[in-house]
Amino acid sequence: MNRKLLTLIIALGLTSVVSAETIHTTVNGMVCAFCATGIEKTFRKQPEVDFVKVDLATKLVTIRTKPGKTLSDAKIKEVVTYSGYTMGKIVRER
Amino acid sequence: MKTKTFVNLVFITFASAFVTEGKPLSYVGGTMVMQENDETGHTLSLDYTFTPTEAFGIYIKQEENGKEILMLTPEINTLLKRWNLPDGQGNIFNMSGAGAAYLHGNTQPCLWTAFLADYESRRWFFSYEPRFVWDGDIEKSVWQRARIGFAPYLANYNDLNTWVMLQVDHHPAKHDHVVVTPLIRFFYKTYLFEVGYGSNQHIMFNWQIQF
Numbered sequence: 001m002n003r004k005l006l007t008l009i010i011a012l013g014l015t016s017v018v019s020a021e022t023i024h025t026t027v028n029g030m031v032c033a034f035c036a037t038g039i040e041k042t043f044r045k046q047p048e049v050d051f052v053k054v055d056l057a058t059k060l061v062t063i064r065t066k067p068g069k070t071l072s073d074a075k076i077k078e079v080v081t082y083s084g085y086t087m088g089k090i091v092r093e094r
Numbered sequence: 095m096k097t098k099t100f101v102n103l104v105f106i107t108f109a110s111a112f113v114t115e116g117k118p119l120s121y122v123g124g125t126m127v128m129q130e131n132d133e134t135g136h137t138l139s140l141d142y143t144f145t146p147t148e149a150f151g152i153y154i155k156q157e158e159n160g161k162e163i164l165m166l167t168p169e170i171n172t173l174l175k176r177w178n179l180p181d182g183q184g185n186i187f188n189m190s191g192a193g194a195a196y197l198h199g200n201t202q203p204c205l206w207t208a209f210l211a212d213y214e215s216r217r218w219f220f221s222y223e224p225r226f227v228w229d230g231d232i233e234k235s236v237w238q239r240a241r242i243g244f245a246p247y248l249a250n251y252n253d254l255n256t257w258v259m260l261q262v263d264h265h266p267a268k269h270d271h272v273v274v275t276p277l278i279r280f281f282y283k284t285y286l287f288e289v290g291y292g293s294n295q296h297i298m299f300n301w302q303i304q305f
Contacts, residue, residue: 027178028178028179028180029176029177029178029179029182029183030183031181031182031183031214031215031216032214032216032255032281033249033251033255033281033282033283033284034117034120034281034284034286034304035183036251037121037283037284037304038120038121038124039121041121041123041124042121042122045123054251055250055251056216056249056250056251057248057250059180081146082122082146083121083122083146084119084121084146084147084173084176085178086178088180
């Protein structure tokens with residue numbers, strides 16, 4: 001019983017280590033499809049990034065990382081700034 | 095004659111892609127082709143954005159509605175200032191070029207510079223652009239252009255965006271000093287297309303592609 005519990009804990013721990021992360025950030029200045037394309041393409045160039053979705057209505061950029069990878073707030077800010085825009089609030093979920 | 099007509103058609107086709115009133119910069123590593131055909135002539139530009147604030151490319155313009163000057167210059171487009179707002183974006187750009195101008199066998203050095211100020215939200219668009227052109231002893235001219243635009247519906251990233259716009263040009267060196275052009279702009283992701291009809295009964299046709 002104890003062995004099964006231990007295995008479960010280890011498995012859950014490993015899952016959380018290798019799982020992908022979904023990050024949402026608002027972007028000020030993202031008002032048109034040209035803007036959104038620039039942000040989307042710049043995020044897609046990052047090796048940690050698996051998927052990017054932009055929503056002009058909510059000014060929200062959703063980034064899903066590759067399993068076991070993450071993007072720091074500083075890195076996200078760097079990418080948004082490099083694209084020519086200003087980062088807003090960040091929300092993370094696993 | 096046929097060859098000349100063909101060359102003109104090819105030029106016009108390409109030139110129409112370059113002078114669209116879109117932004118003169120794309121994303122870093124992006125290439126932008128723009129063409130404009132309006133009462134001032136046919137313009138074509140091809141630019142590569144190499145930093146978040148600078149793009150470099152070529153600019154070709156065949157003037158009409160006055161002296162039919164052909165200009166060929168490299169150009170540099172610079173984002174001087176950007177305001178990123180929660181519901182909008184404001185910019186000031188400079189576009190400049192230096193090269194050669196041709197008119198009836200007369201070749202002259204030429205310089206041009208323009209400033210573009212714009213504000214855009216998902217609903218409204220405003221821009222103003224003064225342009226200064228020096229074509230050696232062929233011509234020296236100043237012109238200005240203003241635009242106001244309204245989006246009848248709020249499109250998202252994957253939708254076709256539609257804008258209804260009004261453009262006013264003032265160019266004293268042309269036969270038609272002031273031209274007012276109502277136009278419709280469509281764009282989908284990185285493809286932009288505009289068509290309008292000017293007060294001088296001239297069809298305006300512009301396009302822009304980023305890749």
